[in-house]
């Protein structure tokens with residue numbers, strides 16, 4: 001936003017935002033989206049970035065940060081670009097970077113499986129071509145629960161130059177507010193969160209200009225917290241892997257840990273508030289009041305613009321080919337702190353394999369009495385059905401929440417050879433064993 005615009009914002013707040021407008025608020029507003037990384041490479045199709053992971057000084061709300069920022073710098077590139085990230089590890093612990101949602105070569109995936117992590121004081125260069133469009137994110141995949149809880153994560157946005165450009169982009173990382181303590185039990189299990197931080201701030205205000213379109217990209221980076229968002233009207237244009245086949249207007253948008261979505265906000269005359277609703281992880285009723293997490297204020301009220309002309313395809317879902325190539329059954333219990341896939345606990349798992357370049361069906365069943373977000377590395381999946389019902393439109397994801405007793409059938413077409421992690425993105429569950437390895441063989 002230009003300085004004049006946010007000065008104007010101070011004068012013309014609508015009654016929807018009742019909090020006092022102070023200069024501090026204006027500064028926060030201008031900086032609400034996480035800062036974007038500086039590109040060190042002059043070539044237009046290369047994004048070269050340095051990321052240093054380090055401990056923050058005491059008294060900060062987070063323990064660790066990339067480049068001293070929470071959330072970490074946003075990496076923004078376009079389809080076909082080469083991303084080069086030079087990681088310097090200044091933690092006392094080993095670390096890695098995992099590119100959540102991207103089909104990268106296996107040695108770039110940032111897992112400490114068949115690969116050494118990056119030790120304290122060491123560096124590592126990640127370099128690969130961005131072949132997918134969407135809102136992705138990066139985070140460590142070594143002592144993952146502790147390091148992500150500590151604040152190590154950021155957005156990776158890959159733009160499609162053929163798509164319309166919104167007047168403004170708003171990037172929102174949701175994280176549960178909790179003690180900056182580390183370790184296992186402190187991170188909690190799948191849980192209901194009543195205190196959210198949005199880009200590190202409790203209930204920030206975003207000021208938009210009437211008559212303009214804002215593309216909001218949302219990420220739930222919390223270790224275990226479920227976010228059930230509602231607003232007067234939600235227009236969801238994209239999930240994990242770019243544009244949807246059709247836009248959706250759900251009453252509630254549920255983002256489990258690791259999940260993303262994009263909203264198109266047509267700003268009119270009135271501001272509004274995004275609320276986090278109570279949510280039950282056990283299929284029962286959810287209790288508690290809605291919690292406001294973000295206020296959108298409007299300056300210069302104007303008629304709301306018409307939606308942009310996104311290239312929605314309206315594509316129907318792929319018909320289920322009928323066979324099941326792989327079956328994953330999720331089970332376990334918080335009481336025993338044991339979480340299993342097919343009765344096995346990572347790393348003592350049977351490695352199933354699929355041939356590269358061939359379509360396959362994975363069926364995932366949740367046999368436990370709580371929900372789990374299923375995440376697969378190295379490939380994304382199309383949803384064939386949830387409990388026998390095909391989605392209304394083609395839907396491709398890399399992270400999918402399973403409610404209790406859900407049976408989901410997923411279609412994959414792996415393009416990269418490697419040993420890909422398949423796990424629950426409730427990070428304490430993954431660390432308590434709910435993780436396995438899917439080998440894609442040449």
Ligand code: C2O
Pocket residue numbers: 098100139141258375377421423425
């Ligand atoms: Cu977001 Cu295995 O990770």
Ligand code: CU
Pocket residue numbers: 339371372373424425426429430434
């Ligand atoms: Cu889980």
